[in-house]
Amino acid sequence: MSDRHPWTRYVAIGDSFTEGIGDPDPTAPGGNRGWADRVAEVLAHRTDGLAYANLAIRGRLLGQIVDEQVEPALALRPDLVTVSAGGNDIIRPGSDPDELAERFDGMVERLRSDGATVVLFTGPDVGMTPVLGMVRGKTAVYNENLHAIALKHGAVVADMWALRVLRDPRMWAPDRLHHSPTGHATVAAAVLDALDVDHGLEPFVPEPLEARPWREARVEDLGWAREYLVPWVVRRIRHTSSGDGVRPKRPELLPVVARGSDTP
The missing domain is CATH 3.40.50.1110 (SGNH hydrolase)
Known part of the structure; x- marks a missing residue:
């Protein structure tokens, strides 16, 4: 490199x-x-x-x-x-x-x-x-x-x-x-x-994840569907976008403020 x-x-x-x-x-x-x-x-x-x-x-x-x-x-x-x-x-x-x-x-x-x-x-x-x-x-x-x-x-x-x-x-x-x-x-x-x-x-380099009980995973999935999936589907039906009214965050070329040496 x-x-x-x-x-x-x-x-x-x-x-x-x-x-x-x-x-x-x-x-x-x-x-x-x-x-x-x-x-x-x-x-x-x-x-x-x-x-x-x-x-x-x-x-x-x-x-x-x-x-x-x-x-x-x-x-x-x-x-x-x-x-x-x-x-x-x-x-x-x-x-x-x-x-x-x-x-x-x-x-x-x-x-x-x-x-x-x-x-x-x-x-x-x-x-x-x-x-x-x-x-x-x-x-x-x-x-x-x-x-x-x-x-x-x-x-x-x-x-x-x-x-x-x-x-x-x-x-x-x-x-x-x-x-x-x-x-x-x-x-x-x-x-x-x-x-x-x-x-x-x-x-x-991920450590293996511990298996979760089925009931716990199911509750988490239902919570995710309610909080994220349903609003996403509603936007599709209404033909709206999460980006409506949003402007580019850096519309012009600007110098970059570095955060130390190759920070993650």
Whole structure:
């Protein structure tokens, strides 16, 4: 891996995954830190004058990311772009991973048009989660398309499906839809590895979890459904989004305030 890197203008676009939901931090812009902030902090340690913008907004569909974020991102003249999109589409009934990939292809072509390095993400293997597990097959098809798109346009892939540690429940926030702080730190390390950038983020080596009594697990599942699943379903029915009225947390390229040496 390289101690130095060539990038000085990093822009992140996408949805809640990139915004950092599940990793609350009152000192971070927007109140969430997330993997992209962590990546920017490490990159700032490895070069002088790194500037970072994050245009991601929770709940955004692929079409909204293309329409609302791609051109503002390019206007910032980035030399590094990370883009994660399509996850909110995949979990919707009737969505077609092949049709989504066609639009994703055009987006990556546009992002690569000025020569920026583009990092894209496959979806994780979430067969063990109650909601996302239902779309495991569609996610796998979408992932294969994304690998082909990356090969076609010379993009970098951060392969979340291959990151088997993400199957550990401690990688997920209480809503079971977003990553926990540990999960975000793990994703950040995977992105830096994909970029061949040296970092000090420690790998997560989980101790085995103790088996819980069936009744206790059932009570927890019912509580989760009431607190998180039902509101999610209601938003789908009402055609509303958790991102309605939310603004990007870092709409402009700004210097990165590092938190010590490669802090998790």
